[in-house]
Amino acid sequence: MRARAPERPKTPAAFLLMALAAVWMALVIVLPLVNVLAEAFKQGVQPYLSAIVQPDALSAIRLTLTVAAIAVPLNAVFGIAAAWCVTRFDFAGKGLLLSVLDLPFTISPVISGMVWVLLFGAHGWFASVLEASNIKIIYALPGLVIATVLVTLPFVARELIPLMQDQGTDEEIAAVTLGASGWDVFFRVTLPNIKWALTYGVLLCTARAMGEFGAVSVVSGHIRGLTNTLPLHIEVLYNEYDSVGAFGAATLLAGLALVTLVLKTLLEWRFGDELAANRRH
Amino acid sequence: MTRSVAFSRRWLLKGAAAAGLTGSALSLAACGQSGEASAKTLLNVSYDPTRELYVAYNKLFAAKVKTPVTVNQSHGGSGKQTTAVIEGLDADIVSLALAHDIDAIAEKGLISADWAKRLPHNSTPYYSTIVFLVRKGNPKGIKDWGDLIKPGIGVITPNPKTSGGARWNYLAAYGWAKTHGQDPAAYIEALYRNVPVLDTGARGSTTTFVQRGQGDVLLAWENEALLALKDSGAKDFEIVYPSLSIRAEPPVAVVDKNVDKKGTRALAEAYVKGLFDDDAQKLVAENFYRPVSEAVAAQFTQTFPQLRLLSVDSDFGGWKKAHADFFAAGAAFDALQVKLNK
Amino acid sequence: MTVNATPTPGAVPLATEGYKPPKATHKARVLPGFGLSLGITLTYLSLIVVLPLAALLARPWEHGLDGVWQTISDPRVLASLRLTFTTSLLAALVNLFAGLIVAWVLTRYEFPGKGLVDALVDLPFALPTAVAGVSLCSMYAANGWVGSLFAPLGLRIAYTPLGIFVALVFVGLPFIVRSVQPVLAEFDAEVEEAAATLGATPLQTTLRVIVPSLAPALLTGFSLAFARAVGEYGSVIFIAGNMPFVSEITPLLIVIKLEEFDYAGAAAIAVAMLSLAFLSLLLVNALQLLLSRRGRA
Numbered sequence: 001m002r003a004r005a006p007e008r009p010k011t012p013a014a015f016l017l018m019a020l021a022a023v024w025m026a027l028v029i030v031l032p033l034v035n036v037l038a039e040a041f042k043q044g045v046q047p048y049l050s051a052i053v054q055p056d057a058l059s060a061i062r063l064t065l066t067v068a069a070i071a072v073p074l075n076a077v078f079g080i081a082a083a084w085c086v087t088r089f090d091f092a093g094k095g096l097l098l099s100v101l102d103l104p105f106t107i108s109p110v111i112s113g114m115v116w117v118l119l120f121g122a123h124g125w126f127a128s129v130l131e132a133s134n135i136k137i138i139y140a141l142p143g144l145v146i147a148t149v150l151v152t153l154p155f156v157a158r159e160l161i162p163l164m165q166d167q168g169t170d171e172e173i174a175a176v177t178l179g180a181s182g183w184d185v186f187f188r189v190t191l192p193n194i195k196w197a198l199t200y201g202v203l204l205c206t207a208r209a210m211g212e213f214g215a216v217s218v219v220s221g222h223i224r225g226l227t228n229t230l231p232l233h234i235e236v237l238y239n240e241y242d243s244v245g246a247f248g249a250a251t252l253l254a255g256l257a258l259v260t261l262v263l264k265t266l267l268e269w270r271f272g273d274e275l276a277a278n279r280r281h
Numbered sequence: 282m283t284r285s286v287a288f289s290r291r292w293l294l295k296g297a298a299a300a301g302l303t304g305s306a307l308s309l310a311a312c313g314q315s316g317e318a319s320a321k322t323l324l325n326v327s328y329d330p331t332r333e334l335y336v337a338y339n340k341l342f343a344a345k346v347k348t349p350v351t352v353n354q355s356h357g358g359s360g361k362q363t364t365a366v367i368e369g370l371d372a373d374i375v376s377l378a379l380a381h382d383i384d385a386i387a388e389k390g391l392i393s394a395d396w397a398k399r400l401p402h403n404s405t406p407y408y409s410t411i412v413f414l415v416r417k418g419n420p421k422g423i424k425d426w427g428d429l430i431k432p433g434i435g436v437i438t439p440n441p442k443t444s445g446g447a448r449w450n451y452l453a454a455y456g457w458a459k460t461h462g463q464d465p466a467a468y469i470e471a472l473y474r475n476v477p478v479l480d481t482g483a484r485g486s487t488t489t490f491v492q493r494g495q496g497d498v499l500l501a502w503e504n505e506a507l508l509a510l511k512d513s514g515a516k517d518f519e520i521v522y523p524s525l526s527i528r529a530e531p532p533v534a535v536v537d538k539n540v541d542k543k544g545t546r547a548l549a550e551a552y553v554k555g556l557f558d559d560d561a562q563k564l565v566a567e568n569f570y571r572p573v574s575e576a577v578a579a580q581f582t583q584t585f586p587q588l589r590l591l592s593v594d595s596d597f598g599g600w601k602k603a604h605a606d607f608f609a610a611g612a613a614f615d616a617l618q619v620k621l622n623k
Numbered sequence: 624m625t626v627n628a629t630p631t632p633g634a635v636p637l638a639t640e641g642y643k644p645p646k647a648t649h650k651a652r653v654l655p656g657f658g659l660s661l662g663i664t665l666t667y668l669s670l671i672v673v674l675p676l677a678a679l680l681a682r683p684w685e686h687g688l689d690g691v692w693q694t695i696s697d698p699r700v701l702a703s704l705r706l707t708f709t710t711s712l713l714a715a716l717v718n719l720f721a722g723l724i725v726a727w728v729l730t731r732y733e734f735p736g737k738g739l740v741d742a743l744v745d746l747p748f749a750l751p752t753a754v755a756g757v758s759l760c761s762m763y764a765a766n767g768w769v770g771s772l773f774a775p776l777g778l779r780i781a782y783t784p785l786g787i788f789v790a791l792v793f794v795g796l797p798f799i800v801r802s803v804q805p806v807l808a809e810f811d812a813e814v815e816e817a818a819a820t821l822g823a824t825p826l827q828t829t830l831r832v833i834v835p836s837l838a839p840a841l842l843t844g845f846s847l848a849f850a851r852a853v854g855e856y857g858s859v860i861f862i863a864g865n866m867p868f869v870s871e872i873t874p875l876l877i878v879i880k881l882e883e884f885d886y887a888g889a890a891a892i893a894v895a896m897l898s899l900a901f902l903s904l905l906l907v908n909a910l911q912l913l914l915s916r917r918g919r920a
Contacts, residue, residue, distance in 0.1 A: 004812040006733045013825065014732060021728040024721045028793055029746050031769070032758040036750075039761070078667045085660035100668050103676070105847055106900045108854030109752075110874045111893045114881060115675035118682055118890070122369035125678055139370045150671050162805070173653050182655035207749035213857040214752065214874075218881075221370045222355045222362075223324060231751035236356065238757060239329055239484040241512055250754040257749030258742055265738040360882030367884060385884065440865065442879045478782045478864045481875070485861075494766040495782065610883060619698060622868035 033254060039247035051245040052252060059225045060233035061252065066141070067216075067229060068209040071148040076202050079156025084190075087164040088172075104153045112150045113218025116143055139221030144229060147215040152205045159201030160194055167193055207257045323352045323549055326372035328359040328445055328531070329484050330505055334407075334568040335376070341564060342555055350548065358482045359445035366391065366536065373540050373549040376533040378445025380593075381600035383534050396534040403594075405530040406556035407570035410590055411453040413521040414490065414499040414506045421497045425523045426457040430471035435496030438476060439486045441607070441614055445531075446483035448608055450500040453527040455607075456591040460525065470617060491518070502529065504569035507584070528590040679897075682890035694891040699867055700876060707873045708899065710784055711852035714791035715799075715845050721792075722799025722844060723837070729800070730807045744800050747793050752857030759790055760862040782864030787872065790858040795848030802844030806837055838914050846907040853900050 009015055041048050051057070082101060086094060104112070119125050120137040130137060137143045171193070175185045191198075213231040220227045228236060230249055237246035325335055332354065339352040355362065355370070359378035366372045367389050377383055380397060387394050397403045415423050421434055429436050441447040451469070458468035478495055480486040483505060490499035491509055498521075501509070506520050533553045540546040555561055562577040571585050572578050578585070597603040607613045683691045694700065729741055747755065763770045763780040770780050780786050810833060818828040834841075856874040864870040873896050880889035 004731070004810065004815065006731055009732045009734065011825070017724055018728050018732060018734070020721075021725045025725060025740060025743065027769075028721075028796055029743050031762060032755060032793065033743075033746060033750075035758045035762050035768070036754060039758075074667075078663060081660040081663035081667075084656060085664055088654050089657050089661075091657075091661070097664070097668070100672055103672055106850040106854065106904065107676075107897065108856060108874045108877070108893070110856050110877050111679065111854070111897070114877070114886075114889065114893065115679050117368050118678040118886065119675055122367065123886075124368075127369075136369075136371075138368060139365065146671070150675065153671060169654060176653055176655070185654070186656070204745065204748055207745065211749045211751040217857075221365055222357045223353050224355065226353055227355075231753060234751060235753050238488075238753075239356075239482070240332060241484075241488070241509075246757070247754070250751065250758075253754070254746065254750050257746060262738060262742050265742060358882065361878075364882055364884055440879075443882055477866075479866055479871075481860060481865065481878075489782075493760065493764040493781065495764070610885065610888070615699075618867040622702075 036247050036250050036254060039243050040251045043244055047244050048248045048251075051242070051248040054245070056225050056228070057230075057233060057245070057249055060228050060230045060249070063141075063144070063226075063228070064210050064230040067144050067148050068206050070145050071152060071209050072202060072206050074149055075153055075205055076156050076198070078153070079158075079160055079201060080198070082157040083160035083164050083194075084186075086161055088169060101154055101157055104150055107150075109151060109212065109214025110218065113147050113215035115150075116147055116219050138219050139223075139227060141227075143219035144216050144227065147219045148209045148212055151212050151215050152209045155205035155208060156198065156201035159197045159204070163194055163197045164190075210256065211253055321348060321350045321548075323350065323373045323545060323552060324355065324371055325352055325374045325376060325552075326355045326362050326366055326370060327376040328362060328378040329356050329482055330446075330502065330508075331376060331531070332356050333508075334564065334570065337564045337568065338556065338561055341561060342552055345555060346548070346551060352552070358443055360443055371539055371543070372536050373543065373545050374533060374535055374552055376531065378531050379448060379600060380530065380532050381448075381604050382445065383532055384600060386534075386536070391536050391538045392534050393537050397532065399535075400533070400553060401557055402573045403530065404532040404534055404553075405573065406533060406553075406561070407531070407565040407572060409503045409529045409531070409570055410526040410588060411449050411500055411529060412503045412506050412526065413523060414487075414501050414509060414518050415497065415521055417517050417519060419519060419521065423498050423521055426454055426468075426525075427461070429454070429498065430468060430475060434475050434498065435477050436472060436475045436498055436500065437478060437480075437486050437490040437496035438500040439483055440479040440481060443481040444483055444486075446502050446505075446529075447486075447500075448603075449502070449527055449529040451607060451614070452593065452597060452603060453523075453525075453591070454500075456527060456596055457523070457525050460591075466613070469613075470620065473617060473621060503571070503585070507569040522586055522588055525589045525591065528592045530593070679890055679893060683887050683894055685887045690887065691891045691894075694888045695895045699871070700873070700892055700895075702868045703871050703873045703876050704896065704899065706784060706787070706870070707853055707896075708903075710787045710872075711791055711849050711855075714788050714795050714852050715849040718792055718795045718799045718848050719841060719845050722796055722848075723803055723834075723841065725796070726800045726803040726807055730804055744797050747795075747797050752794065752855065753861065755793055756790060756858035756861030759793060759858065760786070763789055763862065781862050782870070784863075784870050786862040786864065787859050787870060790862050791852040791855060794855050794858060795852050798848040798851060799841070799844035802840045802847065803837055806840040807833075810836070839911055842907055842911045842914070846904050849907075850900055850904060853896065853903075 009018055082097075085091075086098065117124060117138055120130060120143065121127065122131075124138075137146070171189050172185050175189050176182075180188070210229075211231060212229075213235070216229055217232060217235075220229065220232055222228055222232060222236070224233075224236065230253060234246045234249045237243075237249065325339075327335060335352075335354055339354070342352065343350050355365075355372070357365075359382050362370075362375070362377060363382040363385050366375060366386050375383055375386065375392075380403070383392065383396060386392050387396055393399075400406070402408075413423055413429075415421070421428075423429065423434070428434065438450045439447040441451045454472055455465045455469055458465040478486075478489050480489055483502060486499060487501060487505055487509055489495045491513065499506070503520075510518060510520060533556060535546070535549045535553055537546075540549045556565075557573065559574055559577055562572040562574040563580075566572045566577055566581040566584065569584070572581065591597075593600055593603055597606075605612060683694070686693075725744065729737065729744075760767075760781050762768050763786060765771065765774040765779060765781070767781070773780055778785075780789060814832060815828055818832050819825075823831070854874060856872070856878070859872055860875055863872060863875075865875060873892060877889045877892050877896075880886075880892065
């Protein structure tokens with residue numbers, strides 16, 4: 001079995017399809033992005049730069065990175081564990097488990113924020129415990145993290161499961177048969193095979209975690225400089241009619257996403273041979 | 282194979298370790314910061330348009346109390362902020378768009394029920410009113426509330442269910458109709474037939490009107506209208522003062538339960554009391570809110586024209602009644618929406 | 624469908640077409656880590672997904688079944704559900720075709736700047752939804768770049784249900800493209816060549832051979848895009864106009880209830896919305912099952 005290699009478009013049909021795709025991408029994705037950039041640089045480079053180094057903007061960036069730095073590794077470890085048990089073993093209730101895994105995709109971000117208030121708010125299930133121990137979850141960093149974790153939970157697992165399903169287990173079983181320990185198998189056989197899918201899942205998860213708005217908006221408390229993440233800070237600036245600041249901050253998120261995604265493409269291209277060699281042994 | 286395995290293993294371990302370390306270091310730093318500062322930190326939870334005012338006032342306050350103090354600010358829709366404080370947002374001070382929102386917090390036992398009596402003027406250090414912002418030259422000739430229900434006039438106002446400001450708009454319109462011998466319910470119905478967009482907040486409505494070019498007239502807080510005028514250099518818009526409007530009073534209160542827990546009562550009370558001092562009142566006027574101090578108001582008669590103003594307490598029987606009549610679930614506004622879409 | 628399932632000499636001969644993982648209940652469970660990985664998965668899912676959803680499900684009942692029914696059967700809630708689900712459905716359908724074309728072009732053709740275009744597909748994942756909403760609204764308003772082209776035709780986009788549709792198309796596109804792309808990339812070239820040898824035109828090959836085998840991936844992408852659209856809030860409220868009965872989406876009604884401190888009402892609408900979304904997804908899954916059965920027969 002071999003996949004078809006991409007080729008230069010030759011037929012009229014190919015050009016028509018490319019034109020259609022180009023128009024659609026332009027209308028739906030490129031124009032909104034260009035618009036964000038145009039608004040950000042409306043008054044030139046200097047106001048743009050001063051907008052993104054304001055202390056409130058910097059603290060929002062720091063908070064956003066902190067939230068992502070906690071939420072993404074958690075979801076990555078979970079994603080690997082979930083993919084391992086779902087693709088390597090058969091057990092009762094696997095279908096149910098997969099449906100629960102997909103649930104966060106179907107939950108409105110508004111609800112993803114609200115459920116944490118129901119649990120940890122001053123009138124929530126755990127209110128008395130939290131009050132007694134003086135732990136703050138909602139309107140503080142932990143609330144932002146768990147809301148983000150819930151929204152981005154399926155990304156890594158969903159990237160890994162189809163790949164690991166396809167790859168099968170023969171290499172791993174071979175390693176075990178030859179006496180390798182479980183962790184050895186994981187680090188020497190499984191991980192090299194899934195590292196690109198893992199990277200991609202982690203990147204998506206990171207991008208989504210940093211851009212999340214609806215859910216964190218419910219649990220943030222909107223304290224400037226303390227609990228406003230970058231997307232929330234953007235909303236604040238926009239509400240202050242500071243469109244240069246708002247869109248300037250938005251370019252950071254868009255830029256970050258583009259850089260990581262282009263980086264991923266480059267990595268694949270650079271290490272593509274190694275990857276192929278890996279797969280062929 | 283071996284090389285790439287080593288590479289990927291290092292890569293993973295390094296990545297995980299780095300991420301974990303940064304994460305915990307940053308969160309530790311964050312904790313340390315808030316823990317150390319908590320003795321001299323106040324949190325003022327307010328609604329959207331007061332940010333510039335409180336940035337200025339916080340500086341003044343910090344200079345006054347001499348001890349280093351940080352006042353953190355949280356701004357958002359008044360209703361949303363109310364919910365957050367009820368659910369445990371650690372506000373020392375609330376400064377919301379209407380008394381009803383502070384009443385809601387008081388009902389949950391966070392603020393003493395007599396909060397409005399604790400400071401002068403029903404605990405409102407500034408007030409504003411509802412005015413019309415129209416496009417330059419007033420092409421549709423809008424002079425008063427009666428003009429808003431003419432056919433073909435687009436009226437921009439936010440949704441009173443989510444916006445405090447929109448409730449003042451609603452009450453002002455209702456009050457005008459009532460005092461001018463019209464059926465207020467019929468007038469309100471005609472008015473909302475002319476509303477093409479219901480934004481969730483006052484700032485959203487201003488953007489819709491100013492930047493997106495929707496509608497012919499924006500019902501706005503006077504302070505918002507003056508700010509929009511200042512930002513656009515008064516070349517695109519003008520303000521129309523109707524014959525009658527409402528005294529829109531955004532009150533302030535100390536959140537008793539929170540300040541007692543945090544030991545910040547003295548500081549928080551000084552903060553809200555200081556808002557009534559003449560230097561603070563001057564900041565209030567410079568940020569386009571009407572000052573309650575008569576001495577300061579006398580200096581700003583140019584900015585704030587005299588206007589007949591209704592009041593919620595004497596003309597609508599207080600917020601509790603006004604809310605139950607018009608804005609509660611299933612009350613007049615909800616019923617109107619059903620009617621408009623039959 | 625695999626590119627790399629080359630049998631390794633000396634390995635237990637398990638991996639073939641239609642690979643089935645070994646039964647965990649079976650005595651001969653070769654691979655380790657079942658307990659650990661399942662333990663992590665279940666604990667994590669329980670804490671992050673099941674527990675909060677339980678809190679949500681438990682919340683609406685304080686006024687009994689009647690109270691819930693009253694909240695949900697409110698004509699305004701029903702109108703918002705109708706609006707949310709129809710615009711989401713339409714946006715997902717349009718993206719089904721557009722996404723297929725984009726995925727096709729990205730996998731089949733070589734052209735300069737392809738890497739960038741490929742990366743751009745993921746932009747809606749990363750851009751905060753509120754930014755997307757603001758940007759789309761300023762473009763599609765009657766005085767915006769795109770809106771001003773349509774305004775002379777009497778077509779208003781921003782502040783109408785059409786605006787909601789535009790925002791939902793934006794958030795949904797990557798789901799379709801990313802679901803279809805890998806399957807298309809690994810599609811067996813021999814099948815296509817065989818079809819061509821048998822005298823099929825390229826169009827026939829595409830419609831009769833390739834698209835049917837893409838159906839499961841298309842359906843997956845469709846259901847993800849649809850589910851995402853149903854819950855979308857940030858990008859929609861800026862462009863929708865939010866008029867009750869006309870352009871008011873269900874998540875906004877939930878927010879309104881929350882701001883009235885009516886958690887029971889908010890939870891009731893949330894549960895109704897989730898159940899409807901689930902039913903739709905179940906329907907899609909059933910369809911998928913049907914398709915795969917027919918494909919095998």
